[in-house]
Amino acid sequence: MSSWNDAWDKGKQMVSQPLAKMTSSSPPQQMQMQEDPNATGNPMQSHSNKILQVMESTWIGKCRKRWILAILANMGFMISFGIRCNFGAAKTHMFKNYTDPWGKMHMHDFNWTIEEVSVMESSYFYGYLVTQIPAGFLAAKFPPNKLFGFGIGVGAFLNIILPYGFKSKNDFLVAFIQICQGLVQGVCYPAMHGVWRYWAPPMERSKLATTAFTGSYAGAVLGLPLSAFLVSYVSWAAPFYLYGVCGVIWAIVWFCVTFEKPAFHPTISQEEKIFIEDAIGHVSSSHPTIRSIPWRAIVTSKPVWAIIVANFARSWTFYLLLQNQLTYMKEALGMKIADSGMLAAIPHLVMGVVVLFGGQLADYLRSNKILSTTAVRKIFNCGGFGGEALFMLVVAYSTSDTSAMLALIAAVGMSGFAISGE
Template sequence: MTSAVLISPPMDGSAGRRLGVRHLQASLMALTSLVAYSLRANLSVAVVAMVRTPSNSSGETAAGEDGADMDEFGVGGARVFAWEEWQRGWLLSAFFWGYTLSQIPGGTLSHRLGGARLLKFVITSTSIATLAFPLCAEYGGWMAVFANRVVQGVTQGPLYPSMYTLLGVWVPPQERESFTTLIMAMQLLGPTLASPVCGFMAARWGWPSIFYAFGSAGLVVGGLLIWLASDKPALDPRISSEELAYIETCLKTSEESSKKVAPRTPWLSVLTSPCMWVLWINMSVQAMSFFILLTTIPTYLSSVLGFSIQENGLLTSLPYLMGFLASYVFMGLANFINSRKLLSTTNSRKFFNAIAGIPISLCVVATGYVSTATMSVVLICLSMSFFGSTIVGVQANYLDIAPLYCGPIYSVGNMMAALLGVAAPIVVGSIVTDPVRTRGNIL
């Protein structure tokens, strides 16, 4: 497999110590990741308010779209639907159907056209689709909102392949843990902030306000990307000659930076590499657990543990907050290990991948068997905390193996993970056909 040849950075290291344009690019990617994951996760909370279940139904119902019954109106005059549990599961999985389809094309396009160009399209188009979600629900019913979420998935599919393409050309090796954590930890901070906000907005103004607010925020971020984001260091007019030399020397990319067309991805070498398959499978298995938690925590807290919509929003945010904070603890530990050369880069990645494995499984399984709601929430928080170690494990490993082809290679692993994201809520919806705790324990 082709990989970048790394040599030592400049002796004085001044460009490496100063804040520069690469930090601006990383901050833009982090902000985009924050908003994009909020857009992805907001339905998990909104569905608690927009779908009537036996535990929260009241009043007379009338026949509605798709043959389902429907409450007349909820908070803020918003329509409340009486969809079946399987419909809820399919709706929560709809995003991942589209997300899966656009992974490989997104990774390829980001590599050929530039990560920043695609990132601008991703956040803008996803935000527009989010703004249209309430209208789809009002006038099109279940089929329309399902299609809307598929479209959101398609448009957001190139998100992380684009970011990894940018990381591969902007970030020196010695800064990979820090930059990767800054960006990927937003997957956890997004739901942390979005969940209580969604819960408050749904209780105060009705569930449609969630999509209007977050869709508008996404358009603002899209505007910032159009203004400030750049595909490569050599193409950014704001970068200093010292910082450009620092990045190109660390990555030895001066020749590649001058090329208008990116080199073709060596797919044969990639697909026949055992280490790549181990990386992809590892990422997929970890993602399965994460997606189950992402899509089902609000429903579990509402239907099984009996929390209100506002309590639900606050409690849903706690696991992600724990994961976000833990990711920086793991980043500090990884930087300490690498700076002291206590482990090789390969063994360091393996160490943090191991931390993310068994403890998560034990916590998730134990959640179904504890006797109190408090212990259930504590165990969910602990399980999400260990996900922080995946950022300096499997997530950073892509940059180690082939930074020049990071976007396309990451898209394969993300596609495999997204396939499990499709399955997760469907499986949950099939098993949990009524809000009974013992039925949920099957998971």
């Protein structure tokens, strides 16, 4: 009888253990570590891949995973915005004769009209505009880290094949590739906001988000001189290939070392995971729908329209300079592309410094109750955009190279105050 009871108890355990595994809410890697005490010594058993293993074996593996995520995102934005500098640097060597740094004259490869160049310059932004709102829904429904990696990776791959589109002399193919680039890269900003939904503790959200998003400005600071150098000393296609290859490599690394939530990361420390989850608290799993969003309240909201106008004004000048600053410096100021790349980066570098200073100043004025939050935002936005407009007019009518560049630096720098006030 005793042996029968022992067999019955063993049978119940064999049934109950699989059921417990199926009903457990713990992530797979935690379940494994709970069942096997030896698994705690090898957290790489779950979701393991070679790139993650290599990174964990270096000093990088000792860093906080949320900061690794922020730095990788910064690099992704640098590549994304660097890509947008490529055509602006290359176009003057593509459809106009030029002299290389060694004094040799080259004939242009393309016979474009101004209208054709305008269409090719704007094609990217047609696609970029379309995916802004849908990307918010996608970032809520799918893992946002995967969506961000998809946007940068596919956009970079399209950058590799873009020179072949140019060489085909098919304007429609070029426009199509650039529209597709805009479509996939339009998801990047909404996706990154979705990433911080799970990874950024409230008291660190500003620092983590700023670390990631400043990659866009750093992309312009690096992209303009690097693209100019490659166009001048290698070929007009070189920046497309370089940024494309770097973007594809970055995407592979991103997909291997980032995870949707801290609970899914196989090598995150228990201390960091618990800290993030406790700080953020419960994250709603319900997804927004077309019907659940208060469209009427959004469309009739004055603050919403103020934000739209401010963002439009900021984006207009920023992308205008990315596409045409080097052309302006070559054709209006008579500078060589090879010599103007570093100079072209100075305005964006100054803007980055002003953004940091302006943010600190805005917080100081608000925290010390010198000005209200509303007053700070109005003064910084209106002052920043007003100053930018004034100095851009000086650039337009300036006849001196020095005054034009100083006014351009001042204009872009003033826009940094507007960013701080947003």
